[in-house]
Amino acid sequence: MKLKLISIALMAGGLSACGGGGGGSSSTSTPVAQTKTLQGVAIDGYISGATAFLDINYNGVLDEGEPSSITDDEGSYELSLTGSNSDCMDYAPIVVNVPVGAIDADSPNSPITEPYQLIFPPVMTVSSNQEIKSTTPLTTVLWNEIQADLYKGGLNSCSALKQAVNTQNSIIQNVKEHDFRIANRYNIAVEDLYGDFVKAQNTELYDLAQKMMPAIKKSYQETKEIQKENPTAQQAYVDYYWQHWDYSKKNEINKWYKVKTVMTADKLIVIEHEVSADLQTELVLSEHFERNGQKKNGLEYDKEASFSLSSDGAQYSCSVQETIKQQVQPNSLTTFGVMNRAGSQQPDWESCSRQDVGEGFMQTLTADIVGDYKDQFTQVQAKFNFENNAPHPEWVDLGDTLNSVSRGDFDALSYLSVDFNDNASYGSDSWNRHKYAYIENTPFDYTQTITSRYSQGNWTKGYYYQNGTSRFECSDDGVNWSKESCE
Template identity: 25%
Template sequence: MVMSRYSQRWSALGAAGLIALMGTGCGGGGGGGSEGASSTPATPTPSKPSPMAAVGGKVIDGYVSGATVWLDVNGNHVKDADEPSTVSQAAGAYQLELSEAQRACLPYATLYVDVPVGATDEDSGPVKEAYQMAIAPRLQPISVDQVLHISPLTSAIWDQVRTRLSASTPNLSSCEQLRADQQLREKLVNEIRTVMGELVSRHNLSEARIHDDFIKSKDEQSYKLAQDIVKGLKAGYAYKRQLHTQYPDATFIRAEVYRGRGTRQFDDQAGVWYRNASVWLPSGYLNEWVVLDESLSKIQRVLNLRRQDNQPWGSATLKTTRTAYNFQNDGSDYLCKLNEAVEQSKDGVRYELVVHYEDPKREADPQACFNAAHAASPGPVGLREYYTDYQVGRVSYLSNLRFYAEQPEHALLKDWERLQGKSAQLDFASVVQRMAASGYRFEDEVKLPVYSWLKRSTDDSQLRITIEKSNTGPWTRSSVQADGTSRKDCSTDQGKTWGACAS
């Protein structure tokens, strides 16, 4: 898709012409006279455009010329006619002129670059497939001589941040919203730091290298990574356009295409291309996770398909989730999973009961897991879970308690199955009371016999600190560092002291 371009409009200060009235008088000795004064219009001073500021940098894949760089002032992810834009020149250089108001918005708005078909990549020649890159809001003062390079590496960060936050806060990056809401700025800062830490850890790159001109610095590792990322960006961008056409009522769509780095055996194998796409709908979501061929045009293997449908259930919400998955590369059939969840918030706490069904059937075709037969006969109940989450200031908390048939709580919940149409028969308020008395708060002891439990706190008051504890093993603490990296520590004395985790 070729994005439209336009020249930056200069605003002018209107100037009214000034009329100068000139009077001349003469006098001398004991007598004098006066001459009539005449008024002559002064030549109007030409109006001057408002002073403009500028921000510059480079568009980098190889260096890309002919791409449109624009500032998303209102945070709607679309280039509007009143938003500043420019076109990148030789060596990918761009200079975006900004009015005083736009310059004030620069730290709070996303810089996008639309690379159209016909733009020139100095490494690979004319661009044959349109794509988009971005750099996240900096949320700190930007000096007049600071350069902002836009590359696949900066784009990978913003794509992850948008995915995590945009579904719940669509205009999270609007200048007006971020300038007015300190709590929202802190939320975005912490999410950017978290994603940066993950990228640093996953690819062994420093934050400085991610924002650098890696072509000029001859950073071969960053360059090769960028080539992989931009190949994935193009494929993801094209697939996202297909999904927008297929699901016009979607509230948010994400499509990530990436090459595996070898961090996990089944879903991140080195050199393998993956596509992970999600569609958020008004009443649920869809997710697809597949392995692609080297051309990124054909699915070689489906790893996971999931669909969640939400509907009112009395005063609560019923969420029905169906999943087909197989992470084994051995040609075996797909496992079909079904769970139902009832969710309700009360007094600032979200309570959720999840019922998992044991489906003995396997299917050669993953789509068969979503047919009516599986929904009508899901099999016996296996696991039941309680989830609770709440927030205190800038710290959020989550608790998960699990029950199998051996635990008494499982038997107490025996009527909670096949929940469709049963909101009048079952009393979720009584389940909420049990969850409220279960010891769900982070500092409380769990008061119910469980198969397992886990509690997590996420402190975003400064750099993000996440602490997890469970019924097995030591406590763990993950801390985002100032340079974007992450550090993991462990505690065997319930968080009193922390040290290196055992290997």
Template identity: 25%
Template sequence: MARWIRVGAALSLTGALVACGGGGGGEGDRTASTTPPTPTTPTTPTTPTPPASAPGGNPGTGARSVQTGKVIDGYVRGATVWLDVNGNHQRDADEPAAVSQAAGAYQLELTEAQRACLPYATLYVDVPVGAVDEDSGPVQAAYQMAMAPRLQPLGEDQVLNVTPLTTAIWDQVRSRLTASAPGLGSCDQLRQNQALREGLMQEIRSVMGDLVRRHNLSEARIHADFIQTQDAPSHALALDIVKGLKAGYAYQQQLQARYPDATFVRAEVYRGRGTHTVYDRADRWYRNASVWRPAGYVSEWVALDDSLGQVRQVMSLRREDRAPWGAATLTTTRTAYNFDSNQADYLCALDETVSQAQGGTSYALAVVYDDPVREADPLACLGERHATPGVPRQRHYDTHSTVGRVSHDANLRFGSAQAEYQALQDWHHLQGRSGELDFGRVIQRIAASGIGFDEAVRVDTDSWFKRVTDDTGLRVTLEKSSSGPWVRSRTLADGTSTSECSTDAGQTWAACPR
């Protein structure tokens, strides 16, 4: 336990704070799931039929085709576009190359064999000193851009634009894979090994899916020519995404080095869009990262300055420790949070949660304790001064179940005024008490309390929330609570989502109020 505190202090002193996973933070969601997010599961990529000629960079014989696209960082002319057929990240003499012209346009001439490799090879762009960015003038320092393999058939009329955004995506994907599979970018390897193809597709879809969900910007618009379409909002957003991706990737590398036993590391840097007046302020940069280890996790959520190098405000710190508790698991969570930039000190919170799976459903009882001591240093909330639970303030039930590709979640909360709170009065200061407390009886109470989405809640609550998520096709999520409208969110074919609300229990739907 002490090790977590020392690591946290070191992060704080260097300004390298880990951000709170989930981004919404606060008293309302301190018991959010601690399972690392699962990357989007890809569909098995369609494999083009291998040609009769050699699959590598050998020019061979036969008809040639042309692959077109643009080099966009502003339009860049005088840059060399080349296809890394052998996956060594270096331009070789037998690999196809072309120089970009006016408006960044390029035409890459490909043999039949090279065309067959196009879906499996990274497309690189070397921008030398002296190339011309049509927005800003001659390039003063050389740099490189790239586009990840598409891993699906490409029509000869399909345009491939290489931009800083496609480059940032490929940098993240490549960094995750090259440590364990340094040759993963090879055309030959990817064509011959389905597991490698699916691993790369998984990473590409994970990175791309995170971007689409966070910014609600479709993959098609991510790869579009924003200059030609005069899509100024998407262009500005793309520039922000690039800046955030680079900063998040660099910070993730630091965390992976600092926590060699981590089972999962996540770091995201993004600019707020004003979707929430407190948690997501327009034009403010946030860093949101988490480190999962075998017996728990640490996470933080911070606001950054515009350079992304300094912490402007710590929004939330969290530390979770898990241990066996009889046949169940006891999770102790300590949180420091302050979402008010005008408030100098931090609220401290400590929760204890007992959880156990039974009959395909995960059941949990959480006990939330009062902690009246505020701290000027958020790390103090995670220290020994706040290690002992205080007086129980609230108890709540949490459940999760999945049948097929449909999952159900429920949360029922009780304050001291509710009878269910009193019925659980022995459930407090749970460390070491698994022998005297019967969680099986609590599971029976939870199961009978009306946790099903279509069930009426059968116990008096301070508040409740239910969600059903249907992933049978494109994801559809339906949420309802003890206050506010029902909300239905739909994932569209391009990966973006839309939401609508109902004030009559799902009978009619309309745009949600802002």
């Protein structure tokens, strides 16, 4: 199947009222509500019979009141929105449903036999100022990431995002981080992710998009099924993706994976399988991860269980971790907590999921400072690792007894310094400190840096650019940095 590329050109226009009469003064005129119009075209080849619509309530379904249009023989459509909702042109995703029977001009005698959906994220969220917005399989994958982030912030509609003025900058920044992760997954720059790679003759990206098309279709079909199974979930979706690089073995591979994600207010479940190249068969479980959270007495509690296949594919390991930390408050931007974790060999996920941290665990004392109560962006994080002798064994396996501790109990850790340059170990076996920063290149264009130093004396620094690329340096003294020092 040839690539279906949906190009969207945004045009904003207004209608003004005209007064009436031949030679006299006009009577009172009634203002006409502003109308915004969005035009687009499906190209290479043109797709006729598809439905394009503005998904105002973020549910992926064409509902009453949402502007829609059927693509014509040349793949063109036009959407118009009038009145108070006209701003939704900037705050809602654009969805194109390609149904069974739609016609691809490249294969006019072979109507589409499997439905699929392409999506372009809300214009105000994306890391692109290009006038032509290209909806591709890659932007569809990107939207899954963006929507999950928006749901975390309680924003599940155009109106909610539009009214959340105080959180939009934070959402934009989070989305930019998602841009990076998606672009990094496929080893492409963000500007190419949003661009018309057919016109640009970017054959590498074109081939990737071609490869992703059946994955997008199958993801769409199975996402609808899992959403029906989890009607109250904040987010539920299935993603199929291709991986070309094994980061543990540092060699090229050619594997497909299926990831099923279900997220509620207090739980996250992620199940990943390696699948066959035709996406029809689950070959092996790669990882089953589950995190449960609760908030009580000014504390945040998370318990995670991960049942994962080793890099050599020989056996599974079970890892259990719990995190208890103070909630950030307006007058308490420094918080303290503990992480407890242990590993074991378990025969299956069910056995792993029932494990507590138990005996022989490693305990880490944590100290974090954020820059502002509202954005809660971590500036410095310090971790002090105790391999064998936990300094606070009373703070272990608290999932069922969280009422037995309170936020004030963890003030006992206030002796821990969040000074990045501090060398104190506080009796730990090892420590690591991390400093997070954003370098502003232009408005809404930042480079994230993470500088880390370790008790062994080594330093690392990562530069994460918004085009999906990254650069790493290492040092022995925090002064002289080089890429070669990382080898």
